[in-house]
Structure formats: C-alpha cells, structure tokens
Amino acid sequence: xxxxxxxxxxxxxxxxxxxxxxxxxxxxxxxxxxxxxxxxxxxxxxxxxxxxxxxxxxxxxxxxxxxxxxxxxxxxxxxxxxxxxxxxxxxxxxxxxxxxxxxxxxxxxxxxxxxxxxxxxxxxxxxxxxxxxxxxxxxxxxxxxxxxxxxxxxxxxxxxxxxxxxxxxxxxxxxxxxxxxxxxxxxxxxxxxxxxxxxxxxxxxxxxxxxxxxxxxxxxxxxxxxxxxxxxxxxxxxxxxxxxxxxxxxxxxxxxxxxxxxxxxxxxxxxxxxxxxxxxxxxxxxxxxxxxxxxxxxxxxxxxxxxxxxxxxxxxxxxxxxxxxxxx
Numbered sequence: 001x002x003x004x005x006x007x008x009x010x011x012x013x014x015x016x017x018x019x020x021x022x023x024x025x026x027x028x029x030x031x032x033x034x035x036x037x038x039x040x041x042x043x044x045x046x047x048x049x050x051x052x053x054x055x056x057x058x059x060x061x062x063x064x065x066x067x068x069x070x071x072x073x074x075x076x077x078x079x080x081x082x083x084x085x086x087x088x089x090x091x092x093x094x095x096x097x098x099x100x101x102x103x104x105x106x107x108x109x110x111x112x113x114x115x116x117x118x119x120x121x122x123x124x125x126x127x128x129x130x131x132x133x134x135x136x137x138x139x140x141x142x143x144x145x146x147x148x149x150x151x152x153x154x155x156x157x158x159x160x161x162x163x164x165x166x167x168x169x170x171x172x173x174x175x176x177x178x179x180x181x182x183x184x185x186x187x188x189x190x191x192x193x194x195x196x197x198x199x200x201x202x203x204x205x206x207x208x209x210x211x212x213x214x215x216x217x218x219x220x221x222x223x224x225x226x227x228x229x230x231x232x233x234x235x236x237x238x239x240x241x242x243x244x245x246x247x248x249x250x251x252x253x254x255x256x257x258x259x260x261x262x263x264x265x266x267x268x269x270x271x272x273x274x275x276x277x278x279x280x281x282x283x284x285x286x287x288x289x290x291x292x293x294x295x296x297x298x299x300x301x302x303x304x305x306x307x308x309x310x311x312x313x314x315x316x317x318x319x320x321x322x323x324x325x326x327x328x
Contacts, residue, residue, distance in 0.1 A: 015275065015283060016049075016300060017220060017284040018042040018049065018050045018284075018293070019051050019222065019284045019285055019287065020039075020050060020061045020062075020064070021052075021056040021057075021061060022038070022287055023035035023038055023057075023061055023064050023287075023288055024052070024058075024061025024101060025102040026057070026100060027100060027101075030289075032064065034289055036067075036068050038293055040068070041287075041291075041293040045297040049078045049079075050065055050080070051080045051192075052065045052081050052082075052129075054081070054085055054109075055082070055099075056101065057103045058105075058107045059087055059124075060101075062081060062129050063128045065079070066129030066130040078136065079131065079135050080136035080170070080192075081125045081129070081136075081138075083118045083137055083138070083153065084139055085109040085111060085140060086121055086124075087107040088110050089106065089107055090105065090106065092108075111144075113139070113145045113149045114148065114152050115152045115155070118153050118157060119160070122134070122160065133164070133167065134165070134167070135167040136169075136170050136189070136190060137166045137168075137169060138172035139153055139182075140172055141173055146178060150181075154188075168189035169186075169187070169188050169190075170188055170191055170192060170220075171191050171192070172191070172192035172193075172194070172222075173192070173193065174195050174223070175196065176204045176206070183208065183215060188217065190281070191212065193219055194222035195222070195226055195227070197209065197221050197274050197277070197280075198223065198225075198230065198270060198273065200226050200229070200239070200251060200255075201226065202322055204219075205322060210279075219277075219280050220280075220282050220283070220284055221274040221282075221283050224273070226240060227240055227241050229244045229248065229249065230252060231266075233253050233256055233266065239252075252266075254315065258308065258312055262308040262311075264304060264305070267299050268304065269304060269308070271283060271285070271296065272304050273325070276322070276324040277323050304325065
C-alpha cells in the first residue's frame, strides 16, 4: 500500500488506480453491463482509487462509475474527477468520435477555468456521479489556459476544499513543466502526470518528481504504456497518440527483448517501473472490461528480477540515475 495525500490527511491506496475513460466508450462502445463488470473486477482486485472526468464520453463515464460504486462503502474508496471542460447541449447530432468517444454528440465541450465554471462543473459532476462529495478534483489539461487555471480555477478549488465539498486539489496533464509549477507555487495535494514517467520517457524525473518528493506531494502516473507502444511494440503502434517513430519503436523492441530473456512481459515491466520513485502514490490504468482489470492486477503481481533492471542499465536502455522498484 502507498499513501495518497488528501488535503490535510492521507489515505492508503492500492498501487493501481482504475481509469474510467474506457467505460465512457473511449473509441468503441461498451455496454452498461460490461462497464459494471469492469468496476466490479477492480473492486475484487483490491483497487480503491477510481478516476473519471466530464470529458470522458460526455459525462457517460461519470454516470457509469458513480452507479457502479454507489453500493460500496463510501469511506473505503477514493474517487477523482476533473474540471476545465463544461458540457453544454448541442443540436448538431452525429457522433463524438472526433473527440475519441463512441457516444452521440449531444453536448459540446466548452473550456472554462473561471471560478463560476469550476463550481458549475463540479456540481454537474456530483449530479452525474450521484455523490455528495469528491475526494480529488483535478484541473484537466490547462495547457493553453495557464493564467486562468492559476488565477481563478485553482483559488476556487481552494474554497471548495475549505468548504469540504472536495477533499483534495490536483492538476492532470501530459506535460511536466506546468505540473511542476503547480507543485511549487500552489498548495495542490496531488498531480496526475500522463506519459512522462515511463520506460521510454523519464522527463518527470528532471524536476517534477524531485519537487513533489521534497514538498510531500503525491504523484499519480498515467500513460505507462505511452498510448500503446509499451503494451504491444510493433510497426504502426502508437506513441503519444501518433504512430511511433522508428527509433522509438526500436527502443521499445529492445526493451521487450530484454524483458523476454527474463520471462517478464513488457507490459508488466512498464507497470512496475514508476514505483521506483518515492513520490509516486499510484499508477492509473484504463480498463474497459473485467478481463483488462484482472490482467493489469496480475501483471503488477509478477515479480521483476533485480538483474532485469541491471541488464536494462547495461544495455543503455535505462539511465543509471533512474530509480527502480526494490524488492521485486
């Protein structure tokens, strides 16, 4: 178990967190029964941290996650959602697949990091989830809205935290520079860093992770497979949401070869890697079915031989100053 800071307190969480974008029909439809089974499997695997967002399926992910968790003891799990995109009705029709979700385009997303926008977004999320409080609220992808995020959205989250409506404040992004600024310049409790601390990209180690560790802030790591390449390295595989460049694919294949010599799936190695840093509280893994959840839990339970990490260093695939998990 690891500790995840929530305001002035901390809770124990399992190493895995459940990412609920998949049950919001990410790329392909998932029926309500399958979505429920995915959450049930996560619970049975001991997962007690669940992450969602209005963006995921135009609110469908929040609705399904809230329904699946509603009968669970509320004090036993952590639920996080995000603010920054308001959902507003539209009559355009069609599908939302252009934004990645196989749902009807009944709403449009409106960027809004104003104080009112944050409060309205949170109230709408509470309604969709069917909960009266949310444990963590992340500022969602404020890359192009930095000043509004720092000047208006973040202070509003501080007020909501003081009111007890939310337990903790965070920011979730695919970059490290602004997350480091949040850690240094605000009183965020946790940041969610996607794709920047993996076997292929350790840029979070330059500033973000050391700053978080020094200040007692938690980091949740997402995107450990770098959008698919580290799950199945092959020609045409995606890396950071685009086709992987040949040199990156070659590196992933070399990582896979070393892992294979130790009878370890590359996916298991990728899942274990972030836990080498003490600031990492949990790894967020998206799942759309019970089988995917069970697979992730089984991969994390596999021991990683110490000599595998040593061989990665010897092969130049892992820098000497990058920490690796102990005791596996």
